[in-house]
Amino acid sequence: MESTAASGPPATAEGGGPGTTTRAPASIALDLVKRFLTLREGSIIVVTILLGAYFAASNGTFFTTANFKTLLPYFAPFAILGAGEVFLMINGEIDLSIGGVYLFAPFLFYQLNNGGFPLVPSLIVAIIACMLVGVANGVLTAVLGVTSFVTTLGMLFSLEGLTLIISHAAPVLTPGAQISSHTVNVAHIVNGHKIFLPQTVNHIGTFAEIFGGGTYSELIWALVVVAILQVVLVWTRWGRYTVAVGSNRLGAAEAGVRVRLILIRNFVLCSTLAGVVGVLEAVRATSVQPDTAGANSILFDGISAAVIGGTLLQGGSGTVVGALIGALFLGILHDGLVLQGVNANYLDFYLGLAILLAMVVNTYVGRVRRGSGVG
Amino acid sequence: MVAPASASDDVLQVEHMAKRFGPVIALRDINLHLRKGEVLGLLGDNGAGKSTLIKIICGFQKQDGGQMLLHGEPYEPRSVDQARSLGIDVVYQDLALIDELSVYHNLFLRRERVYEPVPLLDNRAMRREARRVLDEIGIHLPRLDVPVARLSGGQRQAIAVARALISNADILLLDEPLAAMGAKEGAQILDLVARLKAEGRVSIVMILHNYTQVLIAADRVNLIQDGVITLDKPTAETSIEELNDIVVNEYRRAREELARAAAAGAG
Numbered sequence: 173m174e175s176t177a178a179s180g181p182p183a184t185a186e187g188g189g190p191g192t193t194t195r196a197p198a199s200i201a202l203d204l205v206k207r208f209l210t211l212r213e214g215s216i217i218v219v220t221i222l223l224g225a226y227f228a229a230s231n232g233t234f235f236t237t238a239n240f241k242t243l244l245p246y247f248a249p250f251a252i253l254g255a256g257e258v259f260l261m262i263n264g265e266i267d268l269s270i271g272g273v274y275l276f277a278p279f280l281f282y283q284l285n286n287g288g289f290p291l292v293p294s295l296i297v298a299i300i301a302c303m304l305v306g307v308a309n310g311v312l313t314a315v316l317g318v319t320s321f322v323t324t325l326g327m328l329f330s331l332e333g334l335t336l337i338i339s340h341a342a343p344v345l346t347p348g349a350q351i352s353s354h355t356v357n358v359a360h361i362v363n364g365h366k367i368f369l370p371q372t373v374n375h376i377g378t379f380a381e382i383f384g385g386g387t388y389s390e391l392i393w394a395l396v397v398v399a400i401l402q403v404v405l406v407w408t409r410w411g412r413y414t415v416a417v418g419s420n421r422l423g424a425a426e427a428g429v430r431v432r433l434i435l436i437r438n439f440v441l442c443s444t445l446a447g448v449v450g451v452l453e454a455v456r457a458t459s460v461q462p463d464t465a466g467a468n469s470i471l472f473d474g475i476s477a478a479v480i481g482g483t484l485l486q487g488g489s490g491t492v493v494g495a496l497i498g499a500l501f502l503g504i505l506h507d508g509l510v511l512q513g514v515n516a517n518y519l520d521f522y523l524g525l526a527i528l529l530a531m532v533v534n535t536y537v538g539r540v541r542r543g544s545g546v547g
Numbered sequence: 548m549v550a551p552a553s554a555s556d557d558v559l560q561v562e563h564m565a566k567r568f569g570p571v572i573a574l575r576d577i578n579l580h581l582r583k584g585e586v587l588g589l590l591g592d593n594g595a596g597k598s599t600l601i602k603i604i605c606g607f608q609k610q611d612g613g614q615m616l617l618h619g620e621p622y623e624p625r626s627v628d629q630a631r632s633l634g635i636d637v638v639y640q641d642l643a644l645i646d647e648l649s650v651y652h653n654l655f656l657r658r659e660r661v662y663e664p665v666p667l668l669d670n671r672a673m674r675r676e677a678r679r680v681l682d683e684i685g686i687h688l689p690r691l692d693v694p695v696a697r698l699s700g701g702q703r704q705a706i707a708v709a710r711a712l713i714s715n716a717d718i719l720l721l722d723e724p725l726a727a728m729g730a731k732e733g734a735q736i737l738d739l740v741a742r743l744k745a746e747g748r749v750s751i752v753m754i755l756h757n758y759t760q761v762l763i764a765a766d767r768v769n770l771i772q773d774g775v776i777t778l779d780k781p782t783a784e785t786s787i788e789e790l791n792d793i794v795v796n797e798y799r800r801a802r803e804e805l806a807r808a809a810a811a812g813a814g
Contacts, residue, residue: 403667407667407668407670408661408667408668409659409661409666409668412648412652412656412668415645415648416645416647416648416656418647419645419646419647419648420643420644420645420646422641422643423639423641423642423643423644423645424643424656425607426607426627426637426639426641426643427627427643427645427656427657428626428627428628428631428656428657429656429657430626488646488647489647
């Protein structure tokens with residue numbers, strides 16, 4: 173009798189016990205599956221693959237390159253926002269102001285550029301302003317002791333309001349993102365004759381190509397940001413201290429971790445990424461609306477990506493790669509439902525149910541992983 | 548009473564230390580000294596100020612009044628890190644362990660080994676070093692990469708003690724190092740303290756509740772009552788009975804005070 177294997181998660185967690193060599197291959201396979209599922213990202217990876225498979229099976233256009241390109245904007249921005257949010261959520265804090273920063277950054281960028289600054293310096297100053305928002309959030313929360321929910325909610329409204337003020341509630345064209353079109357004559361062979369026909373060629377500048385305008389620009393940004401931050405979280409002192417602050421704030425301080433510095437740094441990380449995403453999206457769309465409702469929805473998608481990916485709101489535990497997969501899950505769900513022709517009104521309803529379901533699975537799997545039983 | 552020791556063999560002196568938290572006076576006027584290589588047992592009722600004193604010495608809190616001398620030099624730690632760099636390390640009563648981090652990440656918290664020039668954590672080196680230190684002090688854990696949340700109370704306590712030892716401090720502050728331990732594990736830690744004492748390199752301040760353990764482990768005992776040190780004796784010159792009497796008297800005094808206050812309130 174494999175009573176130890178049957179007893180489940182605690183045995184899995186202990187690893188190679190004395191009975192390992194005598195196990196049947198099926199039992200080993202089961203063990204591997206269990207191990208995978210108890211990975212922090214395991215459950216959401218499975219759910220995302222199942223979701224993708226469902227849409228691929230039921231809709232011919234889902235599994236096409238064209239559709240993947242459509243899907244990218246529904247995924248990459250949330251992966252980046254979620255990645256920053258993961259750090260704060262591991263701290264046991266939350267940043268709601270990313271919606272405001274996301275909206276504010278491109279308008280500040282526009283104003284600076286409009287005021288005579290070149291593209292790149294305008295962008296740099298706009299991003300520095302976003303970092304200062306993070307410093308303010310961090311100081312209010314970590315030094316003055318205002319709950320981060322309240323601090324960043326106030327900051328969210330302030331920045332959205334400020335954006336309406338500086339933009340006079342009017343949309344602007346994103347600097348550096350404009351498409352230039354010119355006509356060239358292209359050679360065609362028709363019935364053995366070489367003829368030239370005029371054709372319009374759209375061209376975007378290198379700046380736009382890098383900052384969101386290129387087809388894969390946002391995807392590359394997302395992958396690079398997630399890869400770097402996952403390494404930072406797992407293999408650097410900053411990452412370990414982030415976990416320490418979220419897991420046992422007093423203990424971390426007693427051990428010498430500079431708790432306030434870690435918190436402020438993570439607030440800065442979060443709002444910097446929000447500013448970057450704001451600019452990327454503004455460049456991609458070539459113009460930007462002072463749409464506060466849209467910004468709020470982006471904010472919640474970013475947080476959803478982190479939460480669905482397996483990061484706990486109560487802190488102490490989380491994964492950046494999870495946020496990427498959480499964002500992919502949201503993107504596939506959104507894109508797939510649209511392809512299925514689901515009424516737009518149902519979209520949020522399904523999205524909400526999916527988040528609830530994902531959280532139930534995550535919580536359950538998390539409890540099993542920690543070996544505290546399933547009861 | 549023991550005459551004050553000559554400054555020459557004192558590694559640490561605390562003079563007129565005072566600390567209050569709002570209206571609560573934690574330390575009134577603490578005078579204490581620690582000789583090189585000795586184990587000083589600190590006794591006192593709950594709330595007498597023992598842990599506060601430890602937290603000030605280790606740099607976690609700042610005193611309101613008084614001063615400290617480390618090896619005869621003025622000592623004003625601005626942080627736990629700074630105290631540690633000056634050779635003072637501590638095991639807190641609450642252990643200050645991070646449940647979600649692995650055993651070796653806890654052991655090396657704030658002293659992580661990193662690669663050069665990119666400061667990524669050198670987990671292998673930390674694991675190896677952790678294994679060596681734990682073996683040395685006789686703590687046997689099957690795996691060091693599990694989160695400490697999975698460990699028993701005694702094992703956690705042992706990790707906290709090992710963390711203080713890993714830094715090669717020459718002054719160790721132990722706040723109830725046996726609190727969560729069974730008799731066998733407790734004996735292991737006391738053995739370790741005896742071994743450190745025999746090596747003569749480390750001086751130890753140890754808060755304990757159990758008089759028997761104090762008499763076994765410490766060279767000298769200080770009793771804190773109400774923010775002041777009321778007894779300072781070599782353990783050889785005192786006994787469980789004497790310590791008991793003092794504490795029983797304290798309780799009697801406290802009861803009388805309460806009764807007086809009640810009578811005054813009634814009248």
